[in-house]
Amino acid sequence: ENSYETILVRREGRVGVITLNRPKALNALNMQAMNDVLAAATELDRDAEIGAIVLTGSEKAFAAGADIKEMGSKTGSDMYREDFFSEWDTFARLRTPKIAAVAGYALGGGCELAMMCDLIIAADTAKFGQPEITLGVIPGMGGTQRMTRAVGKAKAMDLILTGRQMDAEEAERSGLVSRVVPADSLMDTALEVAGKIASMSKPVAQHAVEAVNTAYETTLATGLQYERRVFHGLFSTADQKEGMAAFTEKRKPNFSHE
Numbered sequence: 001e002n003s004y005e006t007i008l009v010r011r012e013g014r015v016g017v018i019t020l021n022r023p024k025a026l027n028a029l030n031m032q033a034m035n036d037v038l039a040a041a042t043e044l045d046r047d048a049e050i051g052a053i054v055l056t057g058s059e060k061a062f063a064a065g066a067d068i069k070e071m072g073s074k075t076g077s078d079m080y081r082e083d084f085f086s087e088w089d090t091f092a093r094l095r096t097p098k099i100a101a102v103a104g105y106a107l108g109g110g111c112e113l114a115m116m117c118d119l120i121i122a123a124d125t126a127k128f129g130q131p132e133i134t135l136g137v138i139p140g141m142g143g144t145q146r147m148t149r150a151v152g153k154a155k156a157m158d159l160i161l162t163g164r165q166m167d168a169e170e171a172e173r174s175g176l177v178s179r180v181v182p183a184d185s186l187m188d189t190a191l192e193v194a195g196k197i198a199s200m201s202k203p204v205a206q207h208a209v210e211a212v213n214t215a216y217e218t219t220l221a222t223g224l225q226y227e228r229r230v231f232h233g234l235f236s237t238a239d240q241k242e243g244m245a246a247f248t249e250k251r252k253p254n255f256s257h258e
């Protein structure tokens with residue numbers, strides 16, 4: 001599985017781990033990295049043996065943004081013709097629960113990539129920011145949208161207009177990350193959370209991801225209707241029968257992921 005140029009991929013039980021690996025560029029996201037992450041994550045997503053994906057970087061950087069050197073000289077018409085970086089949307093839409101395990105810098109596209117995941121676990125060394133304005137642009141992989149939904153308008157404006165970095169504690173307080181842990185236990189915690197999620201029924205967890213994400217896309221009434229329909233529909237899965245039977249029989253469920 002390690003035939004990729006910019007990432008490392010490994011499996012730990014039902015968890016797939018993708019590690020961004022361009023240390024000399026602080027994991028800056030070039031086209032190759034986008035293609036590698038997309039290929040690896042799509043393969044893990046389709047694999048019935050994988051119930052959660054952890055995306056991580058190095059101790060120093062989750063990712064320091066899109067690759068400024070690769071991008072800098074492109075023209076507006078290049079960007080439009082290539083529909084530059086739009087394929088990241090495919091990553092964001094994968095339904096297998098995705099956890100970003102962030103240590104060090106998560107800046108620009110790196111912060112946006114973390115926000116494409118379903119939840120973010122941060123080391124106490126993590127630094128989040130959208131510094132694009134200091135480069136004469138604005139966020140382009142969802143920063144103005146997902147950051148605003150995650151932390152609210154006031155803090156999103158503050159971050160995006162000043163380009164300042166937010167530490168892990170502020171990120172947790174603001175609702176961007178679900179937990180902050182000491183840097184040396186980041187991967188243990190991320191793998192524990194991912195392992196727990198992966199022990200659930202995969203299709204049920206995938207429906208939960210879609211249902212939570214629907215909260216960002218629609219009105220409350222439509223979202224509630226969507227949730228209820230999904231809830232009803234899950235009664236046609238083997239795992240609902242197993243989960244409820246196991247409770248009644250006072251044993252652990254043995255999900256078949258069907």
Ligand code: CO8
Nearest residue numbers: 024025026028064065066067068069084085108109140141
């Ligand atoms: N792109 C390319 N190379 C980078 C990047 C990057 N984003 N970040 C760091 N590097 C490189 C540096 O150039 C340096 O390379 P070299 O050794 O060859 O000079 C190497 O990584 C190490 O970096 P530093 O020496 O700068 O390390 P420091 O510890 O001094 O500083 C920082 C770390 C603060 C993280 C600093 O590197 C930095 O500010 N990086 C840039 C952060 C940034 O501005 N990110 C936003 C990029 S723009 C973006 O992400 C837009 C996404 C939307 C695109 C979607 C379009 C539709």
